[in-house]
Amino acid sequence: MSRRVLITAGASGIGRAMAEGFAAAGFDVWITDVVAASLADCPDTWRKTRADVSDEAAMAHLFAEIDAEWGGLDVLCANAGIAGPTNAIGDIDLAEWQRCVSVNLEGAFLATKYASPMMRAAGQGSIVYTSSTAGIYGYPNRAPYAAAKWGIIGLMKTVAMELGPEGIRANAICPGAVEGPRMEGVLEREAAIKGMTRDEVYAGYAAGTSMRSFVTAEDVANMAVFLGSDAARLVSGQVIAVDGHTENPDPKV
Known part of the structure; x- marks a missing residue:
């Protein structure tokens, strides 16, 4: 029997890369x-299901569909944000505050609320949350x-x-x-606030990592697939940065 994964916000960006990674690993x-x-x-x-993760009725319906069609769930990637x-x-x-917290945090809570009974019934499961380095450091203007992170x-x-x-x-x-597109929006908004160019802000972010690099959606997806696999069977409760080692969370040039 194939293993089964649900990925919220899975149609683009990091979520789509996760979906492609799990599919390549043989997951439904x-x-x-x-x-x-x-x-x-x-x-x-x-x-595929169109759903707002912050809408509890929509999430309850989604998980009822999953239970009816799949009879369970092995991995949840609470990725929407x-x-x-x-x-x-x-x-x-x-x-603005409430909407951001609702999607990023309450969406993760609702997904967990409805996935956990299926996993409990099976006696196993893996939940992978997408936080951020913003969940480790403070980020000015964010x-x-x-x-939420x-x-x-x-x-x-x-x-x-x-x-x-x-x-x-x-x-x-x-x-x-x-x-990707989301980060481009952040770069442009920060550039406007700081009176800098987009390229200067980009360079500041890259310089704030020991590896002097942005990461790709595929880098993040590779970690998600690992955490959802049996190779990570005793990895739990961990905060794992995929960031090229962030040294300075307030990028400056």
């Missing part, structure tokens, strides 16, 4: 996303995002302790600066 893949066009662009061999506002703390609207670390540590005796592992991946 189910993805969610809020962008219908991105879902349609994914392989027909993947099961949004960048949120890039602004000084005094200029962030409460609605308060809602950093708060720190929250994911606390959620993961608690889930690892709570569900570990039942054979369920939980770990968090902390990507650094990942090449």
Whole structure:
């Protein structure tokens, strides 16, 4: 029997790279996303559901579908997230804060809430959370995002302790600066705030790592596939950065 993985926000970026990695490893893949066009662009061999991870009714329905069609779930990649506002703390609207925390943190909670009973019934499972290096360091001008990503670390540590005796592992991946459209938006917004060019901000991020490099979605996906595999059978409760070793979380040139 093939192993089964659900990846939230799996139609693009890191999520899609995870889906491709798990598929290559022989997993049956189910993805969610809020962008219908991105879902349609994914392989027909993947099961696809349009869902907002912060909507509890939608998540309950999704997991009922998974249980009905698959009869269980082996790996959950709670990957959905949004960048949120890039602004000084005094200029962030409460609605912006709430939306960022809702998608990034509450979405991970809801996915865990509904995946855990299936994993408990099977006596095994692996939950892989996508946090961020913003979940390890403070990030100026990114308060809602950093708060949510720190929250994911606390959620993961608690889930690892709570569900570990039942054979369920939980770990968090902390990507650094990942090449792609989302990071481009962050670079442009930070450049505007700091009075710098996009290239200067990019160089600052790269210089803030000991390996002087951004990472790719595939780098993050490779770690997720490892954590979902039997090779990681006793790896749990861990915060694993895939970031080229971040030295300076406040990039400067």
